[in-house]
Amino acid sequence: MSTLSRLNVPCQLVIGAGASETVGEEARRLKVKRALVLTDPGLAEAGLAETVCAYLSRAGVEAVVYGRVQPDPTDVNIEEGLNLLRGNDCDAVVGVGGGSSMDAAKAVSVMSANSGTIADYMGYHKVPNAGVPIIAIPTTAGTGSEVTKVVVIGDTKRNVKMMCLDLNFLPSVALVDYRLSMTMPRTLTANVGIDSLVHAVEAYISSKAHPTTDCLALSAISLITANIRTAWTQPNNEAAREAMMLGATQAGMAFSNSSVALVHGMSRPIGANFHLPHGLSNGVLVPAVMRYNAPACVDRFAVIAHAMGLDVAGLSDEQAAERAVDAFDQLNRDLEIPRLSECDISAESFERALPKMAADAIASGSPANNPRVPSAEEIIDLYRQAY
Ligand SMILES: NC(=O)c1ccc[n+]([C@@H]2O[C@H](COP(=O)([O-])OP(=O)(O)OC[C@H]3O[C@@H](n4cnc5c(N)ncnc54)[C@H](O)[C@@H]3O)[C@@H](O)[C@H]2O)c1
């Protein structure tokens, strides 16, 4: 564990019922005149962009809407959003939606002040200039993108999901209002909930973990594991939704300041090749990868078992770690997370894609932070176990 640690979080983090309604005052505080509101077609249709525009207007801030962010946004979305921002002289972006809408807003902000295309900023700390201020409002619980310095954008030419990490992607303001997540259907609740749990677990077992990320990660693991089943079976349960949203945001702060690891490294190539939603592509990998990871950090898995609320009294660290691994399996079963072979992916196309997927996973850098750093062959073997 490093003795020197850094924590990057938004300057203003408003959490709780009604947080999203403060978007107008927050924009005014940042001296914004005209904001570009980015969201996806489903949420635009549901009237969410209009609602946000009304909050902005109430505070005297004009708004232009880009409502075409696709799930797992691409470089094309970023170009379209940027053209709209420039054409309308917008001086801030507001990303409202899941990770896709927030990531698109963050990327458009960065491209407002930097040359080239978003592909030029793939990797770590490559963005020279800060863009227009970013306000992020999550509607899923969730990616944690509202508090992270990370974006994931699809490169339509190379068919890869690019991970870009830089302080200039960090929102100035995050408005975390669990009420916006209450409309999530069951499958989405499971997928995004598993994503946030994996953020927390990977942040905790990462070689980049430090004491502050540990405490955020463990709190998130407790909140998520105690509430995910209730949120899934009772979508209108406010207490469970609130806890899930808080857990997702804490998990975002944890991984953004520690790192994600092997599950995320392996899941992005699944998303790029087979177009599974991000949370699901993580979920299908969890049982195999956690079983692979546990022996490398038994003590940390024992603490995870505690945080998951498992009965580990009197057990050795090895036994407690085994319980944690079993609990991940059970959670997948309870939330009906399928195996990869049940996701409409033929065995032939899967086998064909494996070498490139393993190479892309390693190239992303995430597996290097895993407590056990895998070879390409081991990654291929783990993919096969998840199929
Ligand atoms: N930047 C980061 O730190 C980070 C971290 C993890 C994942 N990601 C990225 O985030 C993206 C995934 O985001 P996501 O999983 O939040 O989903 P999403 O933004 O892709 O949205 C998925 C679907 O859910 C719908 N939806 C969103 N909120 C809803 C609500 N409250 N009620 C009903 N429907 C709703 C949307 O309309 C959309 O159709 C991926 O591209 C992933 O790579 C980013």
Ligand SMILES: [Fe+2]
């Ligand atoms: Fe994720």
